[in-house]
Amino acid sequence: MQKILVIAPSWVGDCMLMQPMLVRLMQRHPEAQIDLLAPPWTAALLRQMPEVHEVIINPFPHGALKLAARYHLAKQLRAAHYDQSLVLPNSFKSALVPFFAGIPLRTGFVGEMRFGLLNDTRKLNKHELPLMVERFAQLAEAPGDTMHRPLPQPCLHVTVEQRENVLGKFGLTLEQPIAVFCPGAEYGPAKRWPIPYFAELAQHLRNLGFAVWLVGSPKDKDIGDKIVALGNHACHNLCGATDLADAIALMSCADLVVSNDSGLMHIAAALDRPMLALYGSSSPRFTPPLSAHAQVLKLDMKCSPCFKRECPLGHFNCMKQLTPDQVAKFIPPINHPE
Numbered sequence: 001m002q003k004i005l006v007i008a009p010s011w012v013g014d015c016m017l018m019q020p021m022l023v024r025l026m027q028r029h030p031e032a033q034i035d036l037l038a039p040p041w042t043a044a045l046l047r048q049m050p051e052v053h054e055v056i057i058n059p060f061p062h063g064a065l066k067l068a069a070r071y072h073l074a075k076q077l078r079a080a081h082y083d084q085s086l087v088l089p090n091s092f093k094s095a096l097v098p099f100f101a102g103i104p105l106r107t108g109f110v111g112e113m114r115f116g117l118l119n120d121t122r123k124l125n126k127h128e129l130p131l132m133v134e135r136f137a138q139l140a141e142a143p144g145d146t147m148h149r150p151l152p153q154p155c156l157h158v159t160v161e162q163r164e165n166v167l168g169k170f171g172l173t174l175e176q177p178i179a180v181f182c183p184g185a186e187y188g189p190a191k192r193w194p195i196p197y198f199a200e201l202a203q204h205l206r207n208l209g210f211a212v213w214l215v216g217s218p219k220d221k222d223i224g225d226k227i228v229a230l231g232n233h234a235c236h237n238l239c240g241a242t243d244l245a246d247a248i249a250l251m252s253c254a255d256l257v258v259s260n261d262s263g264l265m266h267i268a269a270a271l272d273r274p275m276l277a278l279y280g281s282s283s284p285r286f287t288p289p290l291s292a293h294a295q296v297l298k299l300d301m302k303c304s305p306c307f308k309r310e311c312p313l314g315h316f317n318c319m320k321q322l323t324p325d326q327v328a329k330f331i332p333p334i335n336h337p338e
Contacts, residue, residue: 002029003080005103007087007094008038008046010062011186012244012263013287015042016270017133018088019154022051024140025086027148035080037097044244045267048156065093074100086139087118107139132287153290154270158252166249170238176211177334180251182259182268183227184220184239188309190281191260193319195223199230200324201258205331206234210256214239215247215264255334258327261287269294274332280318281306295330297322 004025009015015038025034035054036046043055056077060066074097083105085098090111098106099117107120114121120143129135129147133154138147167173183198185191202212212232214224218240228237242250251257251268257275259265261282268275269289277289279298283305288296298304304318311318 002032003082004032004034005077005082005085005098006034006036007085007089007098008036008042009088010039012042012045013266014132015045016154016263016266017287018136019049019051020133020152021136021140022049023152024137024148026051028140041244045248048248070096071100073097077101088136088139130285133290154266156248156267156270158249158271162249163252166246169246170241172236174253176209177255178253179205179210179212179256179258180254181212181214182216182257182262182264183214183223184216185260185262186217190308190310190316191262193260193278193322195226196230197324199227199232201327202227202232202235204324204328213250215242215250216240256331265289276327276330278322280304281308297327297330
């Protein structure tokens with residue numbers, strides 16, 4: 001049996017885009033055991049992927065070298081006798097544990113000072129593989145092979161029991177069509193549609209008969225509170241009240257998701273929910289929502305995408321000029337079961 005250790009990305013959205021690579025590994029090695037070394041905040045998502053055997057928590061904070069601690073973790077992993085490791089992040093630090101663990105085949109793209117740490121290095125052709133999901137998937141192939149197409153889309157399934165449990169936990173019902181807003185974006189404010197715009201769209205959707213749920217991390221609670229305060233007291237601000245597994249189950253109930261470019265956007269796409277995906281400083285040419293039910297809304301500003309955490313020009317026009325009225329025009333027809 002092939003045993004594979006994947007060094008997972010740090011961002012929730014990137015972890016979702018990693019899933020087609022896991023599917024491809026299972027196609028090539030049907031009896032494989034695939035374990036993931038991943039940050040704790042991604043574990044709930046990764047454990048819902050059927051390709052994953054075990055999630056091993058990566059305890060190292062972003063940017064921390066902690067050489068001795070990485071060596072100690074690698075010594076523990078030696079007992080698993082992995083045949084291969086796929087290192088998805090491009091950093092020097094991310095390649096240390098597989099090297100210290102003595103994993104025979106260590107695969108990854110050429111990155112910062114990783115020669116020797118990796119012994120199956122791949123050169124990334126950004127023109128041939130413009131999407132992050134494609135770049136991850138390429139690492140699942142044998143050296144020299146091209147990426148297998150068609151690439152499967154990320155996919156998550158939520159059971160009826162999981163859905164009912166989380167609805168009961170938060171006292172929610174599905175009596176009305178459900179609109180889920182994901183108003184946060186961990187990367188920075190340049191990816192966030194303005195709070196007053198979310199508030200105005202929430203009012204519009206409630207007038208159409210929707211119940212509006214706000215979903216996000218504890219860091220997004222203040223954003224949710226402000227949306228509620230701007231005339232939306234009937235909205236449910238669940239930001240910070242849910243764990244990631246709860247959020248996935250709640251989003252699976254949505255008749256419509258409205259989201260910034262964020263990890264939750266990629267989860268909504270994997271759940272195949274009707275979605276309006278709002279882009280400002282980032283680009284759908286690199287990390288689009290991979291679902292036929294997702295509609296990307298983006299203005300073609302000369303200054304975007306800038307990929308900055310904050311607007312470097314100070315005007316934030318890429319989001320400010322994408323008005324609630326414009327977004328509302330793309331609300332799809334809703335067929336909500338009675």
